[in-house]
Each structure stands twice: as C-alpha cells, then as structure tokens.
Amino acid sequence: MTDRPAELTVVGIGADGWAGLPGTATAALATADVILGGARQLALLPAEVTAERVAWPSPLLPALPGLLADHRGRRVAVLASGDPMFHGIGATLLRYADDVRVIPHPSSVSLAAARLGWPLADVDVLSLVTAGVEELHPLVHPGRRIVVLSRDGGTPAQVTALLRERGFGDSTVTVLENLGGPDEKITVGTETPAGPLNVVAVECGTGGVARSRVPGLPDDAYDSDGQLTKREVRAVTLAVLGPRPGELLWDVGAGSGSIAIEWMRTHPGCRAVAVESDAVRAGRIGANARALGVPRLVVVEGRAPAALAGLPAPDVVFIGGGVTRDGVLEAAWAALPDGGRLVANAVTLESEAVLTAWYAKHGGDLIRLAVNRAAPIGGFTGWRAMMPVTIWSTIKNETITQ
Template identity: 65%
Template sequence: MITVVGIGADGWDGLVPASRRAVEAAGVVVGSARQLALVPETGAERVPLPSPLLPNLPGLLDSLLGSLPDRAVCVLASGDPMFHGIGSTLVRLVGAERVRVLPHVSSVSLACARLGWPVESVEVVSLVGRPPAALRAALQPGRRVLVLGGTAGAVGDTLDEAGYGPSRVVVLSDLGAPTEAVGVESGLQVIAIDCVAAPGSRPFARVPGLPDDAFEHDGQLTKREVRAVSLSRLAPFPGELLWDVGAGAGSIAIEWMRAHPSCRAVAVESRPERAARVRRNADALGVPALRVVEGGAPAALDGLPRPDAVFVGGGVTVPGLVEACWAALPPGGRLVANAVTLESEAVVAGWYGRLGGDLVRLAVQRASPVGGFTGWRAAMPVTVWSVRKDTP
C-alpha cells in the first residue's frame, strides 16, 4: 500500500491530523526536495523523486515495493494528488487498490477563492511538460482559465498571438504560504486569465466546422461544411482516439481534439511537407499533442494504438486501406470515408454494399460575384460513407 499525502505551500502546519499520522508512520517518505523539506524528520528513509519523473518512476516503485514490503511508503504530492498530480500516475501504475490518497486543498481551489471565481466555471490548463500552444484551445471570449506551470511571459506571448492580448492576467504565487503574493512569479504559481478578445480578432468556437482559412493548407483540406458533417458522424467522445488517414492539413484530427481536452488523435500523412503543415496547424489551434506519423497507409498504421474512430480523407482507393482501418476498430468504433472522384466513390459504394452504414452526397454552393451581380458557384460534391462496427 502506498499512501499519497497532499501538502500545500503552508507545509506541515496546513496538514490535517490524518495526513500527519500517515507521514509519521511511514518507513519511507518519497517526494521532491521542496516537499521533503516541508515535513519534519521522523526517522523514515527519505527518497527524492527521480528526474525525469515518468520514465523513472516505475523502477523506483519496483525497488521500494519489492525490497521494503513491510515498510509503509508515503509519497508527498502538491495539493490534491489526483488533480494533475502524481496520485493519478501511481494509480495507473500499481492500481487503485494499492493507493490511499489523502488530498490537500488544490492550488486551483485556492486561486478561485482569492479571485472570487466559482470553481465549476473555470477551465484548467496544465503547461507542465507541455508547450504554451496547449493553452490556445481554451481561449474563448469571456472564459476564465487557470494555467498550471508555464511563465507569465510565455502565457502573455500566447495570448497576443492568439488574439487575446487585452485579457486580464493575474499571477498568484505560493498560495496558502506566508510568502503568498500577487504579481510575483515563483516556482509555485497559478496564472489566472480572464479572456478578452482583441478588437478585430476572430475567436474560434469548439463546434466542428472552423473556417477553412483557420488552417494553413495547399488545397488538400476537408472543407468546412463537409468537415462538420464528417465530424458529426465520427462522434468524438472524451478520451477517445482517432486515426486521421490521409490527413492533408490535419483539419479533422485537429477539430476532433478540440472537441474535448482528453480527445487524442494520430494524423497519418505520406507527404513530408504536409505532415509539417499538420504540426503547425495543430500548434496554432491549441492541440500540440496531436501525433503526426509520416508514411503511406496502410503500412504506416502498423503499431499504432487501437483507434475508437477512423477517418479516411485520402487514399481510399489504396488496396487494403479500408480493410486495415476496419480491422483495427473495436466494437462500437466508427469509420468515416470521404470520396470525391468516381473511382473513390465506387470503392465506398462497394463497402457500403458490404457493411451498410450511411451514404450521403453533399453538394455545396457558395455565393460569389458574377459581373455586377451575385451567383452560385458549386464546389465538387463529396460522398460521405459512415459506418459503425457493431460486431468484433
């Protein structure tokens, strides 16, 4: 059994009796150098957390739990260990039945208390180990955001680049400690953002169907109306993984990930210049965690984690591609394929005949100048085949 004790910047004085007893009873106390300095000497062995943490933590746990089975292990964590903390990692590694968590007040709760913000109305973005671009997806007019990790300078630059320069930004440092301060940066800080869009800027909603010019592209782009329909059929749920095969500009994968912060995606693109463009679009639209795989499908799909949904935006005529995507899906998985040419339409029509699903042809016309008047110009129609895998 591992006991995880949340501790705040107020240190030992801020711990409730149960948390103090857990530390005092431990034979081994594990934590960062800062955390270990917050608790008194109890005679326990003190073990610093390794750096980098995630690659080395499993080995440390094997050592502690294997060689010291009879000694209680206490791991110190900042604030609430289950909120962007080590508690969640430990549960994933050893199982919930072997982890006892004694939480402290989180920095988010303390920040909201100082600002007078209802906790349930705030979005939290962690920049610990993540680039500042991860903040972009959370920025919307009137939204309140708390940033964990990162610096005020990096956050400010991101706000300016995203068109939210006028936002009110407050740095809250050492929350709960005697050294607590506003506007002073420290190693323990939360950055609060009251989002205000700059005049003339164009905020982006999370509803599928961003404007086409939100993406850098070379023409290989699933257009706005078709993209919205395709994503509605892919139906992203929190935590799910998408394969975007023949990604082009990456618009489907990017909007999938914008649907919820826990949504994940792999964009598979055979052309290096397009793969680089997908990465730039992902950064610009706030989903830098998008994984980009360079290579031709179906070979490039080997070894990828199993998807919950697959979008085939290009290459549907490649032999074996649809078969590989369909085989990879679990029961309940969704496959959506778009076709523009007669040859690709013939392929999806054949699969529709075999597997069923839904077959829709979309024809979009846009108003544009015709001399001194306005007329309709038709885009190429797109056939969208979508199907759900109800059996293994």
C-alpha cells in the first residue's frame, strides 16, 4: 500500500480569498476529500467547501510525511499563500509526493510590482521569512529596487535600520500590507507598525557605501587581526576557486573568513563552511559574515584535520593555512568527490615545498603571485612588495597534464 495521497493539488490563494480563485482552483478544492493549510488560509474557504480541513502542525516539516500518509488514497488539496512555487510549500511537497499539481495565484511580489509600477525583471527579491535581515546587504546598491518578503510586522523597521547603518537612509521604503485583500494598505515609510502580512519595497538612495559582488573587497571591509587574505590575492584565489551556484566550499584555516564570505557573496546558492582553530577569530568570522551579507556561513571552531570529520562533503576545498600540518591536505583530498576542486595558498618556503610535492603527484596548476602597492617613502612614493603567495589548484582524479 502506498503512503501517497491518490491526488495532491496545491492551490495558491491570496488575501482576496475564494473570490480571487480561478475556476480550476475552486473545482480542485470543491472535489477534495481533505484540505491542508494554515489556519488563516483555511478560514478563507466558504461553507460549501465540505472537505475535511486540517491545519498545519508546528513544526511542519518533521510532521509532513506522516500527515500525508494519514490521508493516503484520498484526494488531498493544499492551500498556500500566493504562488506555491515561489518561496512556498509547493517545492517542499514535491519531495514527498510523486505527482503534484500546482495551481498558482499571483505572488505578493508580483502584486507589489504591479502596485508600484516596477518592471519585475529589474527588481531584486529577497525572502526574510526564514533568513536574517543581514542577507539584504549584497543587494543594496545606489538606485536599485528590492522587494523583501517579510517575516512579520517587525521586518520593515529592521530593513530601514540596516539601510541607515549602510548610509542609505535616503532610500524610499514602502510597506505593502494585505495585498489583494479588502484591507490592502500601502504606506511610504516605516514610522507606523506594520501588520504581519506585508512586503517591503525599497528604492535605494545614492548616499551609502556600495560593495561589489565581484571578489576582491577592500581589506578594510573586514574586521581582522592581520590574518586576512589580502585583496589582490583574494581576488585571484576566488577566480581560481571558481564558485558555482549550489556548491559547498570548505575554507580551512579561515582567519578572518574572507574567502568563504566572498565565495558566498557571488551567488545566493553558494554555501561555505569556515574552519578556524582560534576562538576569537572564529567569532570574528561570524561577525564579518553578518556585516557582509552572508549570515548563513557555517563557522566551525576547531583545528584541522580533526575539525573536518563529520562535516558535509565539500565540492571545493580551500586551504589558506595549515598545509604543513600532518593530515590536513590528506583529509581534504579524501573528502572531495571525483571532479572536486582543491586550492591551497602558501607564503613560506616550508608550505610551498608541500604544495610543490602535491603538484608533482596530482598535477593541476601552480602559480606564484607577487603584488606591489604604492606607499609613502619620505616625501615621495614608491613600491612596497607584499610577501609572494604560491597558489596550487587541481581537480581530483583529472588526467595529469604537465
């Protein structure tokens, strides 16, 4: 006997309730045996919809497989806010059911863009329903338009506070509440408390500090005790690492966390684990990650290779410190899948010798990067050389060509 429902239809519903649904949606709900949804969505259904109504338990995800199994063989409909496939329950249900039919409703983002006259293709969208407000940082640039999906009524004030902190206090912030419903409300500014169902539209001002998403942020963007991959080396290292959406990076010997942070800033789908043995530096990595818009960076306090045990398998490993420590390179290499990438930097003769030996065994590319920065010399200006950095990169089990 299958644990799946006989039919599973996900219906998007807006604040306008039953009256705003198309015929396909009302027919699916009228013929369902059971309807699952939030209490607010279920209350929007009229009395003539006679299906059994089941409100979502909390927490939902652990209970979802059992909930679907309880209704196996029945026609099940699920109510979701707006577009179920846009930060909604639709994508989650596809992991638990073989055949899911989705009937979308306009999302709150689409409704907000329509109310404001903003071309949706030119708008950045961020959901703060389950994320920290710090994730807004990478999107804040002069003149950009952003639509934020709020967690609750406190989100608009959090967004405004972040903009002021960044120097973008001249931004126009519009709060749109209960979009599509009879009590829809649009307010410019955040001086009054917002209701729980709101989205925040931001038109960024021009007075603040803008930070590029291209790797190589200024060194002073980081709080650091000096254990920082310098800007020029960092930009080259990230280019060699080659972030791709969805990949997981291990940043071993993370120092100030700059490599992991800028890896994650390249795309919202990029993930990273920063491993750092010093407790103070590990705390600093977390603070840097929040300040630069990637609060989901996972920071592991511990010394490699022992600290690497049990971590989720990486797609890419960067070793910025510790290549001379017994077992670090071996553990990183063992953790990588075939086709995984390994990049390691060295600044001492001893660490360079280790990388040279691994290069001879596993191939790849070996480069030395020398950077000179202009600096005052008395009343004049001259070049001051930074310590050269050797960068070794390779792909696991790729054919060696030298």
